Amino acid sequence: MTQQVLTLTDSAAAQVKALIAQAPEGREVIGLRIGVQPGGCSGMSYFMEYAEEQNPMEEVVEDKGVKIFVDQRALLYLVGTEMDYAEGQFESGFIFKNPNETGRCGCGKSFSTN
Numbered sequence: 649m650t651q652q653v654l655t656l657t658d659s660a661a662a663q664v665k666a667l668i669a670q671a672p673e674g675r676e677v678i679g680l681r682i683g684v685q686p687g688g689c690s691g692m693s694y695f696m697e698y699a700e701e702q703n704p705m706e707e708v709v710e711d712k713g714v715k716i717f718v719d720q721r722a723l724l725y726l727v728g729t730e731m732d733y734a735e736g737q738f739e740s741g742f743i744f745k746n747p748n749e750t751g752r753c754g755c756g757k758s759f760s761t762n
Contacts, residue, residue, distance in 0.1 A: 653718050654682070654709045656731045660742060661712035663733040668698075668714070676700050679708075683719030684726070690751055690760045692725070694744055724748075725761060 656664070664680055671677040681699040684692050702708060705720040718726060730745040751760040 652709070653707050653723060653727055654711075654716055654729050654731055656709075656711045656714065656716070657733070658712065660731045660733040661714050663742070664714040664716070671698055678702075679715030679717055681706075681717040681719060682726070682731075683722040692760060694742075696742070 667680065668677050675698060677698045677700055679699045681697050681703075683695050685695050687693040699715070699717045702717055703719075707718040707720070707723055709716040709718060716731075725748055726744075726746065728747045732743040732745065734740065734743055748761050
């Protein structure tokens, strides 16, 4: 049995639904796209954007009533990751609990895998 690329907590799914509902008027948003890109003090950072269609070779994760499109270049970095959402006194945001991370910067915005 293969491991799922990404799972969502109830809190993350609720926030994804809220973001999709707030999409700019005229956009046919069907989910969120998640990937990784070079950047941050640890070498890599997560990115998210609205998805209006599925790109070729993307993995589609359907969990708790939402669709997450995982960029093919990010698949190896995200396998087994849990996506959560938390609201705090000073900041709110998505939290990625990624078993592939070997290091993370102090602010938690970037990570490394080697």
